[in-house]
Amino acid sequence: MPAQDACPVSHTVAILNGPNLNLLGQREPDIYGHETLADVETSCREAGAELGLTITFDQSNSEGELVTWIQAARGKAQAIIINAGAYTHTSVAILDALNAFEGPVMEVHISNVHQREDFRHHSFISGRADGVIVGCGTQGYLLALQRVATLLG
């Protein structure tokens, strides 16, 4: 990580994961790879430390819990990185919660949703997101962290 990307002031980034991402590594590995969500969390914490970012990392299968966590990030986290899983394609509630969050939002998808079924081509989150990373595997989380570091300056 180039030194100039590191944040001079410590910022907190909430990394939120939606339904079925707890099964990463076991679930459709041909699409999502063999890394577990715990592996992704470890990599994010390492990258966050290098960038001077404090990371919170959570996963829920519940839409309401994700909404609650986005609301809780207000005033506590300076940025959100979200892989909302299937709720990406269905949830106005998550969009509304993100619209109430003041800081940068990065949307991540491990797979290239645009190469998949038509219903995965629409995201309720993309219109709110400051950036969208798809199809870069779990590296997408690290790319999002780099972008957040740049946006938070």
Ligand code: DQA
């Ligand atoms: C996903 C893509 C979604 O369409 C899917 O429902 C997921 C994972 C991804 O990371 O590629 O659960 O968000």
